[in-house]
Amino acid sequence: MTERAYLVLLSLVEQPRHGYGIVGAVLELSNGATKLGPGTLYGLLDRMVDAGLVEAGGDEVVDGRLRRYYRLTDDGSAAVVGETARLRALTHRAGSVLGSSLAFAGA
Amino acid sequence: MPTPAASPAGRAGAVADRRIERSIQLWMHAYPRRWRASRGEELVDLVVDLAGPDARRLGGHPAFDLLRGGWATRWREHPPLHTWLLYRILDRRIPVRYRSWALDDIDGLWYPLRHDMSNVVLIPLLLLFLRPWTFGTGGLLFWLFNVLVLAPMLIRPGRRRRDARLKHVMPLAGEPLVEGTLLAWDVPVARASARSALAWVVLLLGFTLALSAVPPIVGHRSVPVPVLLVGLGFGALGAAVVRQRMRRLLGQCPDQPHRILGPVCAAEKGQVLLWAMLLSVLTWQDASSQYPLGFSLLPGAVALLLLPGALVALAVTRGTDAADPAGRDVWSIAVRGRVPAVDRPVPELRPQPGPVVEGSLVQLRRPEDPRP
Numbered sequence: 391m392t393e394r395a396y397l398v399l400l401s402l403v404e405q406p407r408h409g410y411g412i413v414g415a416v417l418e419l420s421n422g423a424t425k426l427g428p429g430t431l432y433g434l435l436d437r438m439v440d441a442g443l444v445e446a447g448g449d450e451v452v453d454g455r456l457r458r459y460y461r462l463t464d465d466g467s468a469a470v471v472g473e474t475a476r477l478r479a480l481t482h483r484a485g486s487v488l489g490s491s492l493a494f495a496g497a
Numbered sequence: 498m499p500t501p502a503a504s505p506a507g508r509a510g511a512v513a514d515r516r517i518e519r520s521i522q523l524w525m526h527a528y529p530r531r532w533r534a535s536r537g538e539e540l541v542d543l544v545v546d547l548a549g550p551d552a553r554r555l556g557g558h559p560a561f562d563l564l565r566g567g568w569a570t571r572w573r574e575h576p577p578l579h580t581w582l583l584y585r586i587l588d589r590r591i592p593v594r595y596r597s598w599a600l601d602d603i604d605g606l607w608y609p610l611r612h613d614m615s616n617v618v619l620i621p622l623l624l625l626f627l628r629p630w631t632f633g634t635g636g637l638l639f640w641l642f643n644v645l646v647l648a649p650m651l652i653r654p655g656r657r658r659r660d661a662r663l664k665h666v667m668p669l670a671g672e673p674l675v676e677g678t679l680l681a682w683d684v685p686v687a688r689a690s691a692r693s694a695l696a697w698v699v700l701l702l703g704f705t706l707a708l709s710a711v712p713p714i715v716g717h718r719s720v721p722v723p724v725l726l727v728g729l730g731f732g733a734l735g736a737a738v739v740r741q742r743m744r745r746l747l748g749q750c751p752d753q754p755h756r757i758l759g760p761v762c763a764a765e766k767g768q769v770l771l772w773a774m775l776l777s778v779l780t781w782q783d784a785s786s787q788y789p790l791g792f793s794l795l796p797g798a799v800a801l802l803l804l805p806g807a808l809v810a811l812a813v814t815r816g817t818d819a820a821d822p823a824g825r826d827v828w829s830i831a832v833r834g835r836v837p838a839v840d841r842p843v844p845e846l847r848p849q850p851g852p853v854v855e856g857s858l859v860q861l862r863r864p865e866d867p868r869p
Contacts, residue, residue, distance in 0.1 A: 409543040427559060428544045429566020432536065436570065455542040 391473050397424055398434050399443065399462065399470040406447040406461035409435075435460060443469055517548060520555045527567025529574060530601045574598050584665070585611065591665045593672075599665040600679075603658050612657065655764070662846050672859045676851030680859065683842035685755045693760040694824030695811040701769050702804040708776055709797020712784040728801040736805035739831040743813045746830045750822055755842040758823055806831060 391399075394416075401407060401415035413426050426434075438444040443466035447459040462470070521544045525533055528540075544559060545552075555563075576584065576595040583589040584599070591599040602608060667681055668674075776796055783794075810827050822837075829837040 409539065410546045413543075413547065427562030427566070428540055428547060429562040429564070429569075431543075432540060433566050433569050433573075436573070455546070456538050457542075458536075458539045 391469070394424060394426065394430065395434055395438070396470070396473050396477075398426075398431070398438070399466055399473070402444065402460060402462045402466070403470060406459040408450075408457040408459050410457075412460070438466065442466075516553050517545060517555060520560075521545070521563070524555060524560045524563040525567065527564045527571075529567075529571055529598070530604065531597050532567075532570055588612075588664075593668075596666050600662065603661045603665065608661070609657055612661070659843065659845065663844060667846060668859045670859050674849060674853055674857040674859050676849060676853050678849045678859070679846040680849050681844040682847045683755075684845045684847070685757045686840045686843045687757045687759060687762075688823035688825055688840070689761045689765060690758050690821045691810070691814045691824045691827045692821050694765075695807060695814060695827065697761050697766065697769050698824075699804065699807050699811055701772060702800040702807055704773055705776055705796045705800040706804060708780045709794055709800065711780050712794070725801075728798055732802050732805040735802060736809040739806040740809045740813065742830050742834050743810060743827070746834075746836050747813070747817065747822065749836045750826055751836070751839050753823075753840050756823065756840045758821065 397416045397419050398412060400419055401412050407415060409428070409431060413431060416424055416426050435444060439446070442463055444460050445463050447461035450457045450459070518541055521541050522537075525537060525540065528537070544555065544563070548555065548559065574595075574597070575581070576591065576598060580592060580595065584591050584595075602611065605611070663681055666679055668678060674680075779796070810831055814822065814827065826837040829835055
């Protein structure tokens, strides 16, 4: 799973969001580092819908604009939990490696 | 449903500038047609929101992002090479997951040419070997080959598309039936009205006749006057027969409950233009070749025979107070001397309306429908 795909899935954990909401949430989650373009976002959403990770959760018209909401499926929730666990384990191992390395350098 | 996050444009409360929408829609052509139909509005609204309330056109980076996203979508949804070759060259039925792609392909402007891809790919090779710019026999063969390749675009392209949709896109009996599934429904057949169709026929025949006069004038060759007189005589005789048949049979045309009558559509006008271009090429070849074979004279002779009858038919249909018949009716009366038959409805793909009972399956519609 790419970092962008992970961030999109993560943005949908709390609540269903429309495209603009996802872009904003991803920007916030990545601390401003990842700004999704519309083409990139819809490419990711298409692939996630095909993979059964995300599904359309209804339409709404706001200020004359169509808002289509997307929400996580059970598989999507499992995928984001699994990826988070994998990243946590990686961070833990990275911390161990860096810790011993720093300790060696300090000695 | 959660409260949507406010957007810059939404906060301004302004209706999106039509100029940026047009700019976005232009770049969005990178996406497949069906994708634009189902998701286009949503994507436009998102891009407008991201561009901000003061944006009047799409910037370079978002435009490139749309272009990249559109082509990536096309690439992702395109069938693999072997499936594509079987579909394109051997007309093998496309697998289920590529039906949407096939629908876009069939509805595309150049589908009749793409359908005969195996012939079209030969054109560059023939261009090299036959050297059409030399105006010799090789050139003539080249242009004749082009005429044959282009013929599918000229001969009933609508029918080819309809058959292709039924073969490749319609689900097989036994497949799950859900709301929106494209199924074959009997719909009225669309016909061009005689008044509209005959005007275009007269235009094409007149153009053909005028073109056929070019090679003799340019090449300083004479056309035997007796041949012209015989042609004119047969044309006049045909016109008299057409007039007599139309006055006798036009009032006997049956009601057509399964027909929608309209003027000649843009695609049919395009076909007339294409025919005119092909005839022009034949005339050019004939006028400039060292070996004129008279191919431009044959259409001219046909036009000489048919034009008087077409003019009479046009005058009769425009002069009568009766309802406008279809061009096909006039053909049946004028050429075959018969009252036209009642049109039968034609199968066309339409989405299944909802709601559909869960677990429903597509039923076998007619014995000739494809079986699973």
